[in-house]
Amino acid sequence: MNSEASWLARTLSGVLRRFGPLLALLLMCAALALLSEHFLTVDNLLNVFRQSAVNALLALGQLTVIITAGIDLSVGSLLGLCCVLAAMALKAGVPSAAAILIALGAGAALGALNGILFTKLRLPHPFIPTLGMMNVARGLALVLTGGFPISELPSSFRYWGAGTLAGVPMPVVVVLVFCLLFHLFLTRTTPGRDLYAIGGNRQAALLCGVPVDRRLILAYALSGLMAGAGAVILAGRMNSGFPLAGVGAELDSIAAVIIGGASFFGGVGTVLGTLVGALIMGVLRNGLNLLDVSAYWQTVVIGAVIVAAVWVDVVRQRAAQRSP
Amino acid sequence: MLSSRSVVLAVSLLSVILAAGCSRANRTKKLDIVLVTKALDSEFWQRLKSGAEQAAREDPEVRLAVLAPEREINIDQQVAILEDQILKRVAALAVAPAGVAEIIPVLEKARAARIPVLIVDTDIPWPHRAGFVGIDNRLGGRMAAEFILRAIGGRGKVAVIRGVLGVATQEDRLAGFLDVVSKAPGVRFVGAQPANSERPLGMTVMENLLTRHPDLRAVFATNDQMALGAMEAIAARNLTGRIVLVGFDAGREAVRAVMEGRMDAVVAQFPERIGRRAVQEAIKAARGLPVERFVDIGTGLVTRENAHEFLR
């Protein structure tokens, strides 16, 4: 009897740990559906997805870094820089496909540089190199453009941000494809598992033969790559490469990862959770917009959700340490 | 474990419900007008908002919402707000665009949804707008330049401290200023330095200008915040009264500074009037009535002589 009850409690808490963010998302959607007749419409749900797309992409990259117990503060600025680079390339007559490769390549290369600075210069914490990169990239974006946005981009480029595929907005398609790729990478490959090992205990991973430096560089390169992908979507959607794009986006991406159940201490985090985290933020913003609540209150609400989510993480850690 | 999870849910749900409860107090079939500004974090936008709300109160059928992104540079957030409002099929939108090309795709969506869009404060080259309510910023720039020319007797170095590049209001103010200054042979224009419309940056830029050009005679800052920052830099070098300083917007702080002689003049906008007219025109558009293509609210020049009139 007693053991049955404790089994039930364990299973339930396991389900909650795994699907807690998803459950929160569904409950939020249910509440919003009751409050606004506009919320639960196909158009609006596509809106939410589209508005969350850039944050979701950045958050996927941020996830790989946070799994290693790191942090990437540069993604917002890299997003801005990649926007500008792609737009400049397009203006110079480069074909759209090449402009996209430029954005992705520049993002990945600068991300890898973050990783190299962190591992090879032995900087004490990834906070430092990525904070530096955050300023350098933003500064470069402003220098390259003189501060002016570069607008009126060709429609073949804009397709990725504003077009649709079989009725589904392209940003949504891109996000789903990357989610699948990242999920496979993190759960089915040795380098993916290595990232969790590094986040769980970097020294132990090293002593088990994990090429720690190479993997860390890979994680930061992936984060930069996603900033490039986000840039393609954003510039396409806004029809402009603007140098101030993505100011503060790094914090939103971190928030999405944390709300999605990843641990700041590293070693924990899933793609599904992160996607749900980004959607929770998107749904909150969209729902509050529909209810005509000001952006400042939205910020308050999202802040409270972040703190609550991290608090849950801490409580979970403490419970895990106490139980054995 | 169990309880902590539920707390998170409760927090997020509660906040949603509370927020919703506030805004859903009286919902009947009304004419929904939405004003989306660039931000609400300054006196200018707050005054514009209060003018808008006043106009909405005068018409009992109208329900007005004033929304804005957190900061003027969050263009993507403004786009998201517009998308969500378009989805609600509001009766009319009044928008102060945070970007130019960036904002047009979403305005096209409004057009597709047959929602009339009125542009406020910052004009954009979008032919389908129902109309524009704002001021002639170029004229404002000219007024500032003419004041400065008189004050320095048509001779000496002048500089401009300007806001974010690429924003039409900022470009127009500078262009108007240069229209006048370029025709004055005794005046040397030493450049327009950007300070992002922020006060601390305005101060830094002014300090640098004073170092580079010790013989600077006059400065035009294209908004109040930068002018107030520049004013501090000038005061710190004990140059108050020796360098002519002109701002733009005429918020209370700037007007008071003019009264006290710490600033020489400020080009005045009348944000309450802008907000008021914007909503009135949007209501007309929503009802299918004809809308003026360009409602010029007009500008004024605040100087020491008339400053008290602006402080009411």
Add this chain to the structure above:
Amino acid sequence: MTPPLLEMREISKSFGGARALDGVSFEVLPGEVHALVGENGAGKSTLMNIASGVLRPDAGRILWEGRALPDLDPRRAQQLGIAFVHQELALVPQLSVAENIFLGRHPLAELRLVDWPKMRERAHQLLAELGRPLEPDLPVGRLSVGEQQLVEIARALAFQARLVIMDEPTAALSEHEVSRLFQVIARLRQRGVSVVYITHRLREIYQTADRVTVLRDGRRVVSAPVSEMPPDLLIRHIVGRPAQEQFPPPGPPPSGPPVLRVRALSSRKRFQDVSFHVRAGEILGLAGLVGAGRTELLEALFGAPPAEAGQIWVDDRPVRIRCPLDAIRLGIALVPDDRKSKGLIPGAPVFWNLVLPSYRRFLLRPSEELARSQALMQELRIRAPGARLPVASLSGGNQQKVVLARWLLAQARVFLMDEPTRGIDVGAKAEVYQLIRRLAARGAAVVLVSSELEEVLGLADRILVMHRGRVTGELPRGEATEEAVMRLATGGAA
């Protein structure tokens, strides 16, 4: 007759559904050293946390000098004079010795300012009473672990402690520091202070304790004077079954070619000019004091980080080992000295911890990995509720077996083992000894570092002794005695 200083009657305590203590009674007499032993999870720490007010019992009574203490909390415990010297020391490394001793209770002069001269003088006096004058102004971070422990004990004395609880105080100490600690304990006893001494090292009980209490599975098995408790009986009480032969018998003398050979290996400041070899089937013991450079030597052989000079041969081929991956490819395995910080990924599943070094192809093979892990866990009797559960949920002994087992999976041939039995209980120790011997019998070469001399003497076929980064001598199994090893380890001639 004077009442016991501390008496705990019928104490019970549960965590969640698990019963940690079940009606345990325990008493400490004034001025006695009382050893508290038992396997991991037997309830020792829980009992002492209750005694120091950190935890509250579910049932039972606590008496102090015969008077009941119904609501003992950490503050009250401190006022009574109960001090807990934890395994993880609670000192502030940046502050000085004196400041740490008086942390939170600085002697105050006028105007509530800290009276520095008085503080320094009293710190000096306290340390002198313990027989170890330390410079009171030195930052604690610069002291050795043993010296830090002393500071913590001095801290206990500074507030007139009458009962000092020590949780595995010798776990991180060298032999030399251990003997000094015993002197300190003797002085505490002279001053009438009682000591509760938690340990896994049975020998220490006979060296220092007056009485011993054994806990097993949350119950008290026995309390008796140490003189009435011979070692096999004690072990039987601890593990609950007759004592096995602790060390397995050695195999035939190894005669194969050297698998690992090292010449003139040096790493600035850490070890110099180290040369040795180890044959297939041989266990080479590496003895020395803490700080002699043994851990650094093993880590250098594993490329973490590599040595700065010298040559290494594996199977008579010269090799370069620049990182752990190089070493692993050569069939070398390292069992690090601290499984918490270097050995395990605590939050990851047991099977991940097992397969990490051996499954390095791009795509994972979860079912194969799981199956091989489960087979290995069965073979080594790793007791875990499941291979998918976090390794942190296992007991210390089983965690250590996981660290060892991963190298079996990787088919290593050279095992560098650094303190392979640190912090695990008697039963698990015996299993680890047998595993090491079995590895050697299968043809592996083992280099064994241990701070417990009897372990090296009991297992090794040959013993190399290090002192301050240099090899000071080599002893074959027959000639190795404790005295001979200690003489070399302290720098004396062989």
